[in-house]
Amino acid sequence: xxxxxxxxxxxxxxxxxxxxxxxxxxxxxxxxxxxxxxxxxxxxxxxxxxxxxxxxxxxxxxxxxxxxxxxxxxxxxxxxxxxxxxxxxxxxxxxxxxxxxxxxxxxxxxxxxxxxxxxxxxxxxxxxxxxxxxxxxxxxxxxxxxxxxxxxxxxxxxxxxxxxxxxxxxxxxxxxxxxxxxxxxxxxxxxxxxxxxxxxxxxxxxxxxxxxxxxxxxxx
Numbered sequence: 346x347x348x349x350x351x352x353x354x355x356x357x358x359x360x361x362x363x364x365x366x367x368x369x370x371x372x373x374x375x376x377x378x379x380x381x382x383x384x385x386x387x388x389x390x391x392x393x394x395x396x397x398x399x400x401x402x403x404x405x406x407x408x409x410x411x412x413x414x415x416x417x418x419x420x421x422x423x424x425x426x427x428x429x430x431x432x433x434x435x436x437x438x439x440x441x442x443x444x445x446x447x448x449x450x451x452x453x454x455x456x457x458x459x460x461x462x463x464x465x466x467x468x469x470x471x472x473x474x475x476x477x478x479x480x481x482x483x484x485x486x487x488x489x490x491x492x493x494x495x496x497x498x499x500x501x502x503x504x505x506x507x508x509x510x511x512x513x514x515x516x517x518x519x520x521x522x523x524x525x526x527x528x529x530x531x532x533x534x535x536x537x538x539x540x541x542x543x544x545x546x547x548x549x550x551x552x553x554x555x556x557x558x559x560x561x562x563x564x565x
Contacts, residue, residue: 363552387463392413417465427453
C-alpha cells in the first residue's frame with residue numbers, strides 16, 4: 346500500500362469541521378486502510394477490526410456504525426451496496442491521492458456497475474438515530490426543484506432557496522440539501538465546490554446554535 350496524502354487544507358475543511366472528534370479520527374484511519382481506489386468494506390465490524398485493531402475489545406460496532414453514518418451524512422465518504430453487501434468509498438479520492446497502480450479489491454461504486462447509494466440515518470443531538478425525512482421534505486419543498494424562468498438570476502434563486510431552508514429545522518435542512526444538491530450549485534451561480542462550502546458553513550451555523558434560530562444569515 347503506498348503512502349497516503351493528507352493535505353494541510355484539511356485543517357480548514359468545512360466538511361470535516363461539522364464532524365465529531367471521533368468521526369474525524371475514523372476519517373483519517375480510513376484513509377490509511379482503504380485500497381488504492383479509496384474503497385473498503387462498510388460493515389462496522391470489519392471497519393472496527395481494520396481501523397481500530399487495538400480497541401476491538403473496548404469499542405462496540407454500533408459506535409463505529411454511527412461514525413460511518415456521520416461521515417456519509419457530511420459527504421466525507423459514500424456508502425453503497427453491490428450484490429447485497431455494503432461498501433464505502435471516498436468521493437474525492439482521485440483528487441488528493443496518487444493514481445492507483447492496481448485493480449480495486451472492491452466493487453465499483455458507480456450505478457453502471459450495479460451500485461446503489463445508501464442514505465444513512467441521521468444522528469440527533471441526544472444520540473438517537475432515525476431515517477431522514479427526505480421524502481417528506483422533498484415533497485414539502487418541491488417548489489425549489491421546479492425549473493425556474495430563465496429570467497431568474499442566481500442571486501434571486503439563492504434568496505428563494507434560503508427562504509425555504511429557513512422554514513425547516515436544522516436536521517430537515519441538512520436532509521434537504523443532501524437530497525437535492527445535484528445541480529443546485531449552478532442554479533445558485535456557484536461551482537459545486539463553492540456550493541458545498543457555503544452550505545456546510547450555513548448548516549454548521551444552524552446546528553451549533555443553542556436554539557434553532559431563524560436569523561442565521563445565509564451566504565451572499
